Amino acid sequence: MNKKVQLQDLGNKDYKETWDYQEELFKEIVDIKVRNRREEANLETPNYFLYVEHPHVYTLGKSGDMSNLLLSEKQLEAKGATFYKINRGGDITYHGPGQIVGYPILDLENFFTDIHKYLRLLEESIILTLAEYGLHGTRSDGETGVWFDVGTPFARKICALGVRASRWVTMHGFALNVNADLGYFDNIIPCGIKGKAVTSMHVELGKIVNEKEVKEKILKHFQNLFEAEVI
Template sequence: MQRVLKVEDLGLRDYKETWDYQEALFQKILELKKANHKQIAPIKQTPNYFLFVEHPHVYTLGKSGHIENLLIPEEKLKEINATFYKINRGGDITYHGPGQIVGYPILDLENFFTDIHKYMRLLEEMIILTLGEYGLNAMRSKGETGVWLDVGTPFARKICAMGVRASRWVTMHGFALNVNTDLGYFDNMIPCGIKGKAVTSLNVELGRAEIPVEEVKEKLMKHFLHLFDATQIEKTEA
């Protein structure tokens, strides 16, 4: 099985431009799988990608989401330099912005395992292990995808949101880890459609002005490669 990973760091990139790029890679893998299945060309191994990116302020609504969870009128978004998109991942509404690490694994899961539940749990485990390196006891919250702190207490707060799309075992979209994020932007929505739960970031939890983003990315990739038994062939920068 092809467990080699091409890692691309796109830097600060417009959400729609990145979404289009994801879709192009996603369709490329699907088309290759279709050709392999029909054996209309020599069998080729399907590639696996992992995109790191940081987005300008943007709110995205998943296909099962509710627009009511965006708490400001869409016409007010320009005033806060934000955009809004309805997209084709699972989940409800979330926010992306500067200081947040967004990761988009575009994988052919048939190269790894064919289990979406396991895939989501391993993504969560990658975040949990990374935060553990900073001394944080991050965990899952039953029935709520993502990674949290102080689950089961009145102080429960979410530090990483997740939402994916999969077709024929090919994935896209992924996770958003708050590192040095302006948490004020979360006040304009009900995060992931879950009322009464707070949101936090790594720098707030550690009481530091800023956490080196590249350092966090390196830890994330180390744990991803271990959990998925994968190897990294190259890393390209924007």
């Protein structure tokens, strides 16, 4: 089992280009697994962790409802945003500057074969990172992601999760609002959940947050929880 995870920070990169790149890496891993089964080969499968920041974009998951996008094509253009229907789970979400997006492309057979556990450990990586800033993130029953003040009228989401998995290989991932412009969330019903607010670290802390530092903390917790070695 290969527990090494190759880290790539793609910087600011177009959503579609990044999605295509994820698909390439995903296919590479799946192809090795198919070959291993067919030929009884014993080739090691690689794992990747992509960090990226996207220009303004809205993405709709497989189970999503188009009516949760509250903008017309012209309005999207006016806001300098793009829109894609994609192959992850979940409904609609927003990505943009000031948000840390992480795409772990893992062969879970190198770690454990449990998608539920995978999602919970991704959430835990974020919860532990937020705790280092004195922020108390929690889960919300039946809703993926990380939230504050669940069960109160002030419930708000700080991190969205949406993944795809096939043959135990994962893609897509999480989006943590660090210094994001939350105004862009006003143009959607985030994750299809009405009446729930979104927030970001800079709003909660009242100051701009060092994104490089946050990335390092997420990786530290990811490594520990997955018993991985990020290289």
